[in-house]
Amino acid sequence: xxxxxxxxxMPLEAILDPQGKAVTQSMGNLGLNEITNVxxxxxxxxxxxxxxxxxxxxxxxxxxxxLLCNMIxxxxxxxxxxx
Amino acid sequence: xxxxxxxxxMPLEAILDPQGKAVTQSMGNLGLNEITNVxxxxxxxxxxxxxxxxxxxxxxxxxxxxLLCNMIxxxxxxxxxxx
Numbered sequence: 001x002x003x004x005x006x007x008x009x010m011p012l013e014a015i016l017d018p019q020g021k022a023v024t025q026s027m028g029n030l031g032l033n034e035i036t037n038v039x040x041x042x043x044x045x046x047x048x049x050x051x052x053x054x055x056x057x058x059x060x061x062x063x064x065x066x067l068l069c070n071m072i073x074x075x076x077x078x079x080x081x082x083x
Numbered sequence: 084x085x086x087x088x089x090x091x092x093m094p095l096e097a098i099l100d101p102q103g104k105a106v107t108q109s110m111g112n113l114g115l116n117e118i119t120n121v122x123x124x125x126x127x128x129x130x131x132x133x134x135x136x137x138x139x140x141x142x143x144x145x146x147x148x149x150l151l152c153n154m155i156x157x158x159x160x161x162x163x164x165x166x
Contacts, residue, residue, distance in 0.1 A: 006091075008126045023150065024129075032146055034132040043091045043126035046107075049117040063115055067106065 003048050003056040007078040009069050010041035044068060047083055056080055086131050086139040090161040092152050093124035127151060130166055139163055 011017045020039040027035040046063070050056035060078055069076045094100045103122040110118040129146070133139035143161055152159045 010126065010128070020127075023127075026150060027146060030146075030149055032142060034142055035129050035146055036132070037128075037130040039128045041126045041128075043093065043124045044103075044106075045093070045120075045122050045124075046118050047120040049119070059115060059117055063110060063113075063118055066113055067109060 001050060001052070001056075002083040003050060003053065003080045004083040005044075005046050005048060005056070005060045005078050005080050007044040007046070007060070007064060007068065007076055008041060009044065009064075009074050009076045010039060011074055015073055041074070042068075048080075053080060084133060084135070084139075085166040086133060086136065086163045087166040088127075088129050088131060088139070088143045088161050088163050090127040090129070090143065090147060090151065090159055091124060092127065092147075092157050092159045093122060094157055098156055124157070125151075131163075136163060 017039050023040065024036055024038040027038065048056045048059050050059055057080060064076045065071060100122050106123065107119055107121040110121065131139045131142050133142055140163060147159045148154060
């Protein structure tokens with residue numbers, strides 16, 4: 001069965017996000033002062049071929065921990081749907 | 084009222100995503116051959132201060148179109164929740 005995973009990887013709350021800070025400041029320059037607290041991470045979609053949802057979940061966890069996410073500075077969440 | 088926006092910005096389907104292609108290949112090298120079609124975009128969270136949800140939606144649309152998203156190569160979706 002093919003599952004689609006939608007993964008969000010964000011810098012940990014405790015860690016300064018300089019890219020987000022720069023964008024927050026730019027919002028002010030564009031006249032969008034109402035927008036604050038911008039934080040920027042990655043959104044990754046992928047397909048995973050697995051017998052069932054539990055196996056697919058394990059594969060995606062493995063991919064996140066070993067390749068996609070730097071667990072020291074980032075955290076990840078994902079949702080799986082049948083493709 | 085403060086709303087929280089969760090924005091996903093992805094390269095358009097028609098556009099080659101070289102970063103995603105490289106990661107797809109690396110999945111194979113890690114023994115995760117079941118994972119394919121990796122596409123990598125941005126996940127952005129921000130807070131927006133607005134009188135109601137419709138106003139907040141307009142502000143986020145404006146921010147996406149004018150700053151966050153390159154509409155030629157990317158598309159965006161977002162959800163708003165009360166913070």
